[in-house]
Amino acid sequence: MNNFLEMRKITKQFNDNVVLDQVDFCAGKGQVHALIGENGAGKSTLMKILAGLHMPDSGDILIEGSKVAINSPKQAQELGIAMIYQEIRLFPDLNITENVYIRREPMKNPRWCKLIDWEKAYEDTQKYLDYFGLKLNPRRPVNTLGMGQQKFVEIIKAVSQNANIIIMDEPTAALTDHEIDILFKVIGDLKKLGVTIIYISHRLEEIKRIADQVTVIRDGKVIQSCSIDEVDINGIIKAMAGKELEDRYPKLKVKLGKEQLRVEGLSYGGKLKDISFSIKKGEILGITGLSGSGRRTLTKVLCGFEGPYEGSLYINGKLFKSITPHMAKLNGLCFVTGIGTSEGLITNAPIQENVTITNMERVSKLGFIERTTEAEAAKDLIERLEIMASENEIVNNLSGGNQKKVIFAKWLFANAKILFIEEPTAGIDIGSKVDIYNIINELVTSGASVVMISSDLSEIVGMCDRVMVMYNGEARGIFNKGEVSQEDILYYASGGRG
Amino acid sequence: MKEKNIIAKKEFNLKSFFFQWEWMLVLLFVVINIINTFLSPYYLDPKKLLDATMTFLDKAFIVLPMVFVIILADIDISVASTVALSAVVMAVSYNLGVPMALAIIICLLVGTLCGFLNGLLIVKFKELSAVIVTLSTMIIYRGIAYIILEDQASGKFPAWYKFLGWGYVGGIPFILIVFAVFAVVFGLLLHKTTFGRRVYAMGNNITASRFSGIQVDKIKVIVFTLTGFMSAVTALFLTSRMGSTRPNVASGYELDVIAMVVLGGISSTGGKGKLTGAIISIFLIGFLRYGLGLKNVPAQALLIIIGLLLIFAVMIPNLKFNFKKWGKVQKTS
Numbered sequence: 081m082n083n084f085l086e087m088r089k090i091t092k093q094f095n096d097n098v099v100l101d102q103v104d105f106c107a108g109k110g111q112v113h114a115l116i117g118e119n120g121a122g123k124s125t126l127m128k129i130l131a132g133l134h135m136p137d138s139g140d141i142l143i144e145g146s147k148v149a150i151n152s153p154k155q156a157q158e159l160g161i162a163m164i165y166q167e168i169r170l171f172p173d174l175n176i177t178e179n180v181y182i183r184r185e186p187m188k189n190p191r192w193c194k195l196i197d198w199e200k201a202y203e204d205t206q207k208y209l210d211y212f213g214l215k216l217n218p219r220r221p222v223n224t225l226g227m228g229q230q231k232f233v234e235i236i237k238a239v240s241q242n243a244n245i246i247i248m249d250e251p252t253a254a255l256t257d258h259e260i261d262i263l264f265k266v267i268g269d270l271k272k273l274g275v276t277i278i279y280i281s282h283r284l285e286e287i288k289r290i291a292d293q294v295t296v297i298r299d300g301k302v303i304q305s306c307s308i309d310e311v312d313i314n315g316i317i318k319a320m321a322g323k324e325l326e327d328r329y330p331k332l333k334v335k336l337g338k339e340q341l342r343v344e345g346l347s348y349g350g351k352l353k354d355i356s357f358s359i360k361k362g363e364i365l366g367i368t369g370l371s372g373s374g375r376r377t378l379t380k381v382l383c384g385f386e387g388p389y390e391g392s393l394y395i396n397g398k399l400f401k402s403i404t405p406h407m408a409k410l411n412g413l414c415f416v417t418g419i420g421t422s423e424g425l426i427t428n429a430p431i432q433e434n435v436t437i438t439n440m441e442r443v444s445k446l447g448f449i450e451r452t453t454e455a456e457a458a459k460d461l462i463e464r465l466e467i468m469a470s471e472n473e474i475v476n477n478l479s480g481g482n483q484k485k486v487i488f489a490k491w492l493f494a495n496a497k498i499l500f501i502e503e504p505t506a507g508i509d510i511g512s513k514v515d516i517y518n519i520i521n522e523l524v525t526s527g528a529s530v531v532m533i534s535s536d537l538s539e540i541v542g543m544c545d546r547v548m549v550m551y552n553g554e555a556r557g558i559f560n561k562g563e564v565s566q567e568d569i570l571y572y573a574s575g576g577r578g
Numbered sequence: 579m580k581e582k583n584i585i586a587k588k589e590f591n592l593k594s595f596f597f598q599w600e601w602m603l604v605l606l607f608v609v610i611n612i613i614n615t616f617l618s619p620y621y622l623d624p625k626k627l628l629d630a631t632m633t634f635l636d637k638a639f640i641v642l643p644m645v646f647v648i649i650l651a652d653i654d655i656s657v658a659s660t661v662a663l664s665a666v667v668m669a670v671s672y673n674l675g676v677p678m679a680l681a682i683i684i685c686l687l688v689g690t691l692c693g694f695l696n697g698l699l700i701v702k703f704k705e706l707s708a709v710i711v712t713l714s715t716m717i718i719y720r721g722i723a724y725i726i727l728e729d730q731a732s733g734k735f736p737a738w739y740k741f742l743g744w745g746y747v748g749g750i751p752f753i754l755i756v757f758a759v760f761a762v763v764f765g766l767l768l769h770k771t772t773f774g775r776r777v778y779a780m781g782n783n784i785t786a787s788r789f790s791g792i793q794v795d796k797i798k799v800i801v802f803t804l805t806g807f808m809s810a811v812t813a814l815f816l817t818s819r820m821g822s823t824r825p826n827v828a829s830g831y832e833l834d835v836i837a838m839v840v841l842g843g844i845s846s847t848g849g850k851g852k853l854t855g856a857i858i859s860i861f862l863i864g865f866l867r868y869g870l871g872l873k874n875v876p877a878q879a880l881l882i883i884i885g886l887l888l889i890f891a892v893m894i895p896n897l898k899f900n901f902k903k904w905g906k907v908q909k910t911s
Contacts, residue, residue, distance in 0.1 A: 385788070409791035423789045426782045428849070437779055437790045440772040447771045490790065 329542030337361030412497030481512030614869030651848025693806015733822025743819030
């Protein structure tokens, strides 16, 4: 096979830790090459080497058969390599075009005047938007777009740099099924243009759908590299984790108790319209919908981060006409955010301090923190949630899965009774996913209720007792487990009516 | 494997302990004292050094809460105006017949109120940054002081009030003792209590703090109120030492105070730094000024030296970083 990109015997060490050990990786022109492995397997490091963020200790990179040196992200960009990160890296207050052409705006003649040719920039952006079938105005500010649309802006940015190798790190983590369909169409178009796509994902169904080639990495070594037709999903899971996974959704049957939360006719500033639902002790309620459907806003309103709202909120039978984050916390409500690093964690503080932040009174006397009690409490939770680090490890140094567990730990520490868990397993590996589901199971068996806000439909169907589907700020229906399929949910989420 | 990591970490901590900015400051402090001793034979006299502290400790009271403000990644530039306003209100009310003890309480109340107002404006109008809010109140507070007293001095305080700025207890300046007490209280508050922990958390990541249920607005208001209160404490000692007050007192104090905090290793990006660093830098700048004063070095030259020290303070952590990076590149190539 003719390889457009070839990475040969790449080795990389951080301190004493060998992250990549003689890794070979090849990708053909116009192909989608899936790169999979558990968190910490080394796939991100490999891609960061390709994108010029890290330098390999040894090994060569060849493009079209000739050796290239990539010492900086700029050099990678010049070689036509673009990386689309898991977390969106756009300037929220700038518009689509300004984001696409940032730092390389087309100039008017004479060029030394340094005047930007915005006409051309907008025209070109419009062309790309049209090509990918996106009905968006190139002058629209990025912060008014949904997560999925922002992802497409990043893709357009990469394509407009004439990138011929695009690395996508978990592109679908924050997307809904409908947006994923559009993304896959875009990827198909890119393939036709001869762009090589390296696709990092944990979602194996997706890989089966779009990838041509698969490479599995475990512990810094390539375990398997073959064509997609030659593998089956269970084979990949086995290759990734080194073990067979019995059940992907270990849902337990929990006896439901009395009602803990009731929402009646809740509206908020045109973003939420007349929403009613309730949740019982021991229950898992799923809330799903496309991005921009209001599921996140609903959570933020109920936890007191946005407001004021109209309508009634009852917590354990007590009526709340308005709520602040502090009141929500005191009444056992908590928001386990899906955006861990910016909303959930103090990243340069140790695990211990992150865990106790929600309820410091528990480890202090007269306002003075008792560090040994605090460490004990953190150790307990670390053990209970199987976090792979000691309590004084800085959170920044943890893998995505462990960071997620720390966010859970801090709310377990606060004895939260009604947990709003946003995208509980986005961007983490299958092994950690099951861990997270087990934590959720433990929560509901111990008498908490969980509201799971997720765009992963199989997770919603697999784990929830009931599902509420949202569209455009409205609740389009609440369904019991077993009464609804992923296709039905998608139908309601895209605006269909029952 | 895990065991090994923990041990390695401990060694690393010991090493980094001696490379802390606070030790650099101690070193700098010692160097300055040695230089001063060589420059002037009068310098190294314990009695005189103690007396010297009386001349610069007045503004040190504001340094303590300013550390909290800067850890929050905010700033308060209205402190000098708060000093002036609370001093002026105290002097005027005393001269209108209010008993001195009550006038002192009024002074503290005015300062506290000024700080509270700053805090309230900052949390209520999220569009306005702390710089803009306190820049406005800086002008307003000073303006009120001028309206109350016009361009005059007010004083004639009772004799016992002089004790604050000039008195000794067991041979130690009273102001030094009061400062030591406040320093311990603020040190405990910042490093040992839940309040301090929350301040650090907010400085590191205000969104995550909010999402963790920390009452971020309340804490911000408390910190700014404390700053106002301590500005009034400065007003008390400053007025006592000067014997009278004018609407233009303490001008430039806000910059001195912020300079001391930054030199103390408290990062203006928030979330980092220790109170000890700021306290060392108070004495560092104080003794530097005293020593150079003995040699009749003009005050302007001193300003240049402090400016250079500040650049040095901000640069050093970055220099270290670059050096590390450079080392790594050398290794890989």
